[in-house]
Amino acid sequence: MIELHSHKDLSRLKRLALSSQGLLQAKPFGSGLSGARKAIAHLGYVQIDTISVVERAHHHVLHSRVPSFDPSMVNQLVVSGEVFEYWSHAAAFLPIDDFRFSLPYKNAIKSGQVHWYKNPDQKLMGQLLARIRSEGPLRSRDVDAKNNNRKGGWWDWKPAKKALEQLYMQGDLMVCGRESFQKTYDLTERVLPSHIDSAIPSMEEFAKHLIDQQLRCYGLVSIKSVTYLRRNIELRKAVKNLVEGGVAQGTLERIKIANGDVFFMRSGALDRTPRLNNRLSILSPFDNSVIQRDRLKSLFEFDYQIECYVPELKRQYGYFCLPLLFRGEFIGRMDCKAHRKEGCLEIKSLYIEKTKIVDELMMSAFVDAIDTFRIFQQCDSVVLSNISPKPLMQPFQAALKTRY
Structure with a gap:
């Protein structure tokens, strides 16, 4: 087992996950x-x-x-x-x-x-x-067809x-x-196209497919994450056996991080991690990179929940907060709404949780990301209504005013 404790090692692990x-x-x-x-x-x-x-x-x-x-x-x-x-x-x-x-x-x-x-x-x-x-x-x-007598939900x-x-x-x-x-x-x-294989996979084939898929798109996996929300006990056993077999054969490496969590990755995968860029990404709450919340918290120390399902009075951040990714870290979240008829993207609340990264480079990357996101939302203008911590309001509004 490889134990990773240094900030540099964890950073490489994060880069592997994000590049994947x-x-x-x-x-x-x-x-x-x-x-x-x-x-x-x-x-x-x-x-x-x-x-x-x-x-x-x-x-x-x-x-x-x-x-x-x-x-x-x-x-x-x-x-x-x-x-x-x-x-x-x-x-x-x-x-x-x-x-x-x-x-x-x-x-x-x-x-x-x-x-x-x-x-x-x-x-x-x-x-x-x-x-x-x-x-x-x-x-x-x-x-x-006639409606049921009851009316209401799905x-x-x-x-x-x-x-x-x-x-x-x-x-x-x-x-x-x-x-x-x-x-x-x-x-x-x-x-279904005629060339597509429609043979029912064996349990081992299915387990191998999931492991290969998860390693391809996540870079590193836990036994639990491979079968995320799949409750088939036999499938979980098959996954565990294949992963442990991969470790024994040397095709997979077992990684333990400082908080004690264990992951698996292809042997030598950490030697091929790319460099970081200066682009800021605004992600969906359902983005593949954040949907497994336990993994997100373990690897990135980012505690995230979609609050659209939370009663309004109990929401901490907002109805539909979008995770913000910058230089290999989840640095905060943004609750916003596209007012399409008015052509305005409203940033209702912006939360910067890693304030040490805030500098001209980061704010420039944020404005670039907002500009691209605004176009994607079919909006012409951007309004920033609230920010935390509050002292960041003036510099962020000033940065946005350079574009709008």
Whole structure:
């Protein structure tokens, strides 16, 4: 086991994690549509989210890594069959080459081992399949069915919409396109490209896939993080056995950091960590680099929570704070809102938690990042309403005024 205690060693470990995420290089995956395709393939998934106070999370994640990315490109990749929608640890866009690794969960739902909806309406599901088979792709809003008696949350969807979702989750249907958040479904056999492997993986194949994927996009992993939010006990055992086997064979190294947490990485990976740059990144709360909160806190000492699910009076930072990354550290967070009709990006609260890094270089990087982010939000102006610590208000406002 390699024990890392010095600040220099931990910094190298952080750089490995961030470069593996594509957050240190200017064009890690290229640009435009090709860059978006390669980014999704490398990351393994991009989480879908509906919150729109700023541009939605799945677009934001790609914007952070792919120059010239446009939100329409994601649907282009779905329609062309290069990306598909399904469940990762949440709803996500995934590379089509990984399709076979969605099959164990689909089969578990279809067999009743795992429930998406309890007591699904098999008769209605059969009718919908027959309709799609004969009439072609179907949008959920096009289904004519009576509402349930109850009204309100997502659990009260129309029976037909539930049936569509059940068919999708168990693998009979796939999403073949989207209009905003309106899915269009078609038969899997008509959507899945013919060259894609659809053989169900063994438990060991699935475990190896997850380990390879996580090492590729995170650089270093823990046993727990490889199976993040996957509750299959046999899968966890298979992952543990493969990781321990990799250590025994010398293909993996076990790393212990100062707080006692243990990670694993490819042998020699620390020898290839890139240099830091002076770019500041504004990340989504659902960004792949921050979604595993325990890992984020352990490695970067950044304690982060999305507070949109927290009652307003109990929020510490704001509804939808965005993590700020600069020179290998998470230096703070920013709660903001895009007022698109007015063309204004409002920074409701800016929290700089590592104040020692604040200098002209950092503030210039912040203004550059805000300018790029403003354009991404389709806004023309920027307003800074609040900052902590408060003495930073004047210099940050002055820096922003050089652009606006």
